[in-house]
Amino acid sequence: MHDPRPRSVSHQKPPRNPAPSTVGRSKAVTLKERPAAPRFERGQVTLELGDSLQLYPTWGVPSVIISDGAYGILGFDGDTSDHLGLARWYQSHVRAWSQAATAATTLWFWNSEIGWAAVHPLLEAEGWRYVGCNVWNKGSAHIAGNVSTQTIRRFPVVTEVCVQYVRAAEVDGTPLKVWLRQEWKRTGLKLSQANIACGVKDAAVRKYLDQGHLWYFPPPVAMEKLSRYANRHGRPDGRPYFSLDGQTPVTAQVWKRMRAHFRCPHGVTNVWDRAPVRDEERVKTPSGRAVHLNQKPLDLMERLIASSSEPGDTIWEPFGGLFTAALAALRLGRRAHAAELDPTYFEYGRRRLAGG
Numbered sequence: 001m002h003d004p005r006p007r008s009v010s011h012q013k014p015p016r017n018p019a020p021s022t023v024g025r026s027k028a029v030t031l032k033e034r035p036a037a038p039r040f041e042r043g044q045v046t047l048e049l050g051d052s053l054q055l056y057p058t059w060g061v062p063s064v065i066i067s068d069g070a071y072g073i074l075g076f077d078g079d080t081s082d083h084l085g086l087a088r089w090y091q092s093h094v095r096a097w098s099q100a101a102t103a104a105t106t107l108w109f110w111n112s113e114i115g116w117a118a119v120h121p122l123l124e125a126e127g128w129r130y131v132g133c134n135v136w137n138k139g140s141a142h143i144a145g146n147v148s149t150q151t152i153r154r155f156p157v158v159t160e161v162c163v164q165y166v167r168a169a170e171v172d173g174t175p176l177k178v179w180l181r182q183e184w185k186r187t188g189l190k191l192s193q194a195n196i197a198c199g200v201k202d203a204a205v206r207k208y209l210d211q212g213h214l215w216y217f218p219p220p221v222a223m224e225k226l227s228r229y230a231n232r233h234g235r236p237d238g239r240p241y242f243s244l245d246g247q248t249p250v251t252a253q254v255w256k257r258m259r260a261h262f263r264c265p266h267g268v269t270n271v272w273d274r275a276p277v278r279d280e281e282r283v284k285t286p287s288g289r290a291v292h293l294n295q296k297p298l299d300l301m302e303r304l305i306a307s308s309s310e311p312g313d314t315i316w317e318p319f320g321g322l323f324t325a326a327l328a329a330l331r332l333g334r335r336a337h338a339a340e341l342d343p344t345y346f347e348y349g350r351r352r353l354a355g356g
């Protein structure tokens with residue numbers, strides 16, 4: 001029987017689309033003069049006017065990378081027009097982050113839900129391990145009754161995501177969990193002696209040397225105990241045991257850098273109820289227009305940095321905009337490297353850090 005409903009999938013040849021635009025929606029302001037200098041430093045924070053891809057090789061090793069780049073919404077010149085081009089847009093950046101990262105690096109990846117979904121496979125393929133997805137809920141103030149749901153034909157979106165990744169830790173290409181068990185085996189000691197080494201009933205074998213889902217990263221103090229015991233009582237011809245450099249057994253201090261720092265403030269969950277940036281916090285033109293559509297809340301950037309780094313650590317902000325992450329790093333006593341391609345955004349961001 002003939003179905004009168006229009007088919008959703010056409011088998012006819014699709015019409016040829018013109019190349020998608022990458023010109024951002026209208027900017028509130030474009031300064032006529034270029035910034036006096038392409039580089040600005042305050043404390044241990046450096047802002048640069050330029051392409052972060054070219055600058056990464058000159059930046060110090062990152063403890064934290066905060067990515068707030070393309071969203072597939074033409075949010076700035078160079079953004080894509082939908083999520084389909086996002087993986088390609090991020091490809092070279094993600095590769096560079098992977099090359100610069102250590103076992104202690106955290107990546108925070110801001111995006112829309114679909115934008116993140118489009119880039120996640122790339123992040124995984126480049127060795128980033130998913131930890132958690134945080135939802136920034138801007139609340140209904142974000143749409144302020146302006147949305148016609150009959151036109152958009154979906155529920156209005158008032159969220160963004162900020163997804164936490166760490167590196168899949170390994171020693172010379174061997175996953176940490178496997179390496180720990182291998183090293184203990186090499187010593188010729190019985191498994192149960194690992195418990196004696198750590199001064200616990202059975203936790204060392206059950207957690208640190210487990211090869212299944214019960215495996216648990218040995219805390220630095222426990223790791224130092226395991227390493228000391230192994231090197232004192234293990235077969236002499238196999239020493240050193242538990243050495244990352246092949247010379248010296250690992251200490252608590254060194255082991256600490258084998259995973260990313262994380263400390264959750266009391267009461268914080270993965271839903272961040274926070275109104276959009278407005279009023280005093282919004283960087284505005286003299287006529288009162290928002291300079292950058294994508295300016296992020298300073299307190300959320302501070303939350304990311306405070307939870308995943310320690311004073312003196314280095315933060316990367318490859319897509320600076322108005323440099324909110326760099327400002328947060330400055331306020332929290334971290335080092336930072338940040339870049340912005342657009343001279344107007346760079347200049348407004350520079351002024352913000354100079355005065356902030």
Ligand SMILES: C[S@@+](CC[C@H](N)C(=O)[O-])C[C@H]1O[C@@H](n2cnc3c(N)ncnc32)[C@H](O)[C@@H]1O
Nearest residue numbers: 051052068294295296319321322324339340341
């Ligand atoms: C989403 S906005 C960042 C907003 C920023 N988080 C803030 O709070 O102001 C992304 C910015 O990255 C810049 N950008 C895009 N590609 C870049 C690149 N390769 N190097 C430096 N900046 C880039 C864009 O010009 C844009 O201003």
